[in-house]
Amino acid sequence: MRHLLSTKGLSQGEAIRLLDIAEDMADVADREVKKLPTLRGKTVVNLFFEDSTRTRISFEAAAKRLSADVINFSAKGSSVSKGESLKDTAQTLAAMGADGVVIRHPASGAPHVLAESGWIDAGIINAGDGTHEHPTQALLDAFTIRRRLHRGAARGKGLDGVTVTIVGDILHSRVARSNLWLLTTLGAHVTLIAPPTLLPMDMSGWPAESGFDLDAAIDAGPDVVMMLRIQQERMNAAFFPNSREYSRRWGLDDERFGRLAPTTIVMHPGPMNRGLEISSAAADSAGSTVREQVANGVSVRMAALYLLLSGDREDS
Amino acid sequence: MARTVLNQADIARALTRISHEILESNRGAENLVILGIPTRGVVLARRIAETIQRIEPTATNVRVGSLDVTMYRDDLGHTRTRTPSRTLVPGSIDGVTVVLVDDVLYSGRTIRAALDALGDHGRPTIVRLAVLVDRGHRELPIRADFVGKNLPSSTAERINLHLLEVDGDEFVSIDGGPPGGEHPDGVDTEAAS
Numbered sequence: 001m002r003h004l005l006s007t008k009g010l011s012q013g014e015a016i017r018l019l020d021i022a023e024d025m026a027d028v029a030d031r032e033v034k035k036l037p038t039l040r041g042k043t044v045v046n047l048f049f050e051d052s053t054r055t056r057i058s059f060e061a062a063a064k065r066l067s068a069d070v071i072n073f074s075a076k077g078s079s080v081s082k083g084e085s086l087k088d089t090a091q092t093l094a095a096m097g098a099d100g101v102v103i104r105h106p107a108s109g110a111p112h113v114l115a116e117s118g119w120i121d122a123g124i125i126n127a128g129d130g131t132h133e134h135p136t137q138a139l140l141d142a143f144t145i146r147r148r149l150h151r152g153a154a155r156g157k158g159l160d161g162v163t164v165t166i167v168g169d170i171l172h173s174r175v176a177r178s179n180l181w182l183l184t185t186l187g188a189h190v191t192l193i194a195p196p197t198l199l200p201m202d203m204s205g206w207p208a209e210s211g212f213d214l215d216a217a218i219d220a221g222p223d224v225v226m227m228l229r230i231q232q233e234r235m236n237a238a239f240f241p242n243s244r245e246y247s248r249r250w251g252l253d254d255e256r257f258g259r260l261a262p263t264t265i266v267m268h269p270g271p272m273n274r275g276l277e278i279s280s281a282a283a284d285s286a287g288s289t290v291r292e293q294v295a296n297g298v299s300v301r302m303a304a305l306y307l308l309l310s311g312d313r314e315d316s
Numbered sequence: 317m318a319r320t321v322l323n324q325a326d327i328a329r330a331l332t333r334i335s336h337e338i339l340e341s342n343r344g345a346e347n348l349v350i351l352g353i354p355t356r357g358v359v360l361a362r363r364i365a366e367t368i369q370r371i372e373p374t375a376t377n378v379r380v381g382s383l384d385v386t387m388y389r390d391d392l393g394h395t396r397t398r399t400p401s402r403t404l405v406p407g408s409i410d411g412v413t414v415v416l417v418d419d420v421l422y423s424g425r426t427i428r429a430a431l432d433a434l435g436d437h438g439r440p441t442i443v444r445l446a447v448l449v450d451r452g453h454r455e456l457p458i459r460a461d462f463v464g465k466n467l468p469s470s471t472a473e474r475i476n477l478h479l480l481e482v483d484g485d486e487f488v489s490i491d492g493g494p495p496g497g498e499h500p501d502g503v504d505t506e507a508a509s
Binding site: 001017020021023024027031032033035036037038066155306307310311312 | 384387388392393394395396397398399400401402403405432435436437438
């Protein structure tokens with residue numbers, strides 16, 4: 001694997017291989033020495049043009065557990081705020097000898113530009129670009145579902161027949177897109193639930209069912225319910241009347257949560273708006289994987305960094 | 317043209333002897349952890365543990381596991397990305413005798429990686445090495461304590477080691493090597509190359 005830009009192009013074999021390696025990486029956290037020497041001497045740059053403390057520290061922890069050197073570059077207060085172009089930034093990082101670049105950018109496609117421009121020879125990991133994709137989030141979600149369903153026997157398995165309902169701002173969510181492609185590739189059935197204003201106009205190319213009615217989706221008894229974060233800036237943009245109405249119709253409140261089977265997995269990529277898209281009872285329940293998702297994020301990102309940076313880059 | 321060096325019965329006898337030798341050097345089966353190096357080393361480790369259990373029925377539990385060394389290799393940047401295997405270390409290895417088990421001992425680099433990996437799991441009192449085949453050509457100062465068969469070979473030759481659980485059949489054979497190289501069993505082919 002040379003870059004990890006999206007989950008759309010990932011084959012089932014590649015995805016399962018990455019998840020299996022993430023299982024091995026997760027085992028490292030239980031050892032006496034929680035560190036591997038694998039990427040010693042490699043440099044990973046976290047290039048963040050958007051704020052995201054969680055994703056950045058997750059990548060930082062992953063790279064450090066593999067013994068890579070980590071440089072954090074955030075656009076705020078950097079040369080970017082003085083008007084430096086992506087090209088110049090990339091060439092600066094190349095000159096510094098970056099082996100891997102983890103990029104988050106508000107523009108969809110920025111990681112692709114970085115990967116294909118030839119400005120830099122490093123392995124590129126997309127850590128979220130605009131409303132396009134966030135592949136490591138989807139991989140950690142798939143990893144979390146697989147672990148919940150199969151426990152210690154998860155290796156080598158896909159998600160055949162698992163029903164996943166994703167609820168929230170589908171229109172702007174890169175997490176939803178990455179999950180849609182990856183979960184479908186792994187054999188799961190995805191249903192997307194959102195207010196009409198927050199679903200894309202044309203979803204004909206998407207391998208998913210969609211609807212507006214969360215109650216009907218809950219009564220269908222999905223194996224997994226994934227709640228998406230409602231961004232503050234959407235609330236003032238007339239996508240829905242107000243947060244209370246959103247919460248009443250599309251939030252996983254106590255009443256809806258009570259109707260779910262006790263085995264249902266409740267997911268949220270974080271950070272949560274408690275009481276808006278998810279109630280505290282649901283978020284803190286035994287079925288909730290919110291904290292597991294954070295821990296698994298490090299393992300999955302270690303696997304991605306390993307696959308991108310360990311082999312001979314000419315061969316891969 | 318592959319020449320069979322060990323058949324299934326030979327392999328079983330070699331493993332039985334190695335098991336006895338391990339017990340002899342450890343003075344019993346106490347404080348013993350047997351760790352196989354994936355893939356075939358794990359199968360061999362399991363068989364050795366079973367044999368030890370059979371020889372010493374009083375031994376409470378012979379601990380057996382696997383130790384993947386992929387992440388510790390020194391050639392990661394020079395080959396295609398390897399897919400690691402599972403590491404399963406049964407309990408603490410502090411203060412015990414660890415016997416590492418591998419199928420073929422060649423350059424010694426795998427064992428070097430295994431020793432590094434082991435150090436990240438704990439601090440065994442003693443670490444020993446058991447291999448089914450030692451084919452020579454060491455590149456590091458490493459030697460095996462228990463050897464099934466010494467098989468001096470040329471670097472041009474290929475050692476095939478098949479085990480029932482992994483490959484569906486079981487033998488050790490050697491092929492390739494210098495032209496006209498029909499060597500009687502056990503003759504040092506290095507001299508001919």
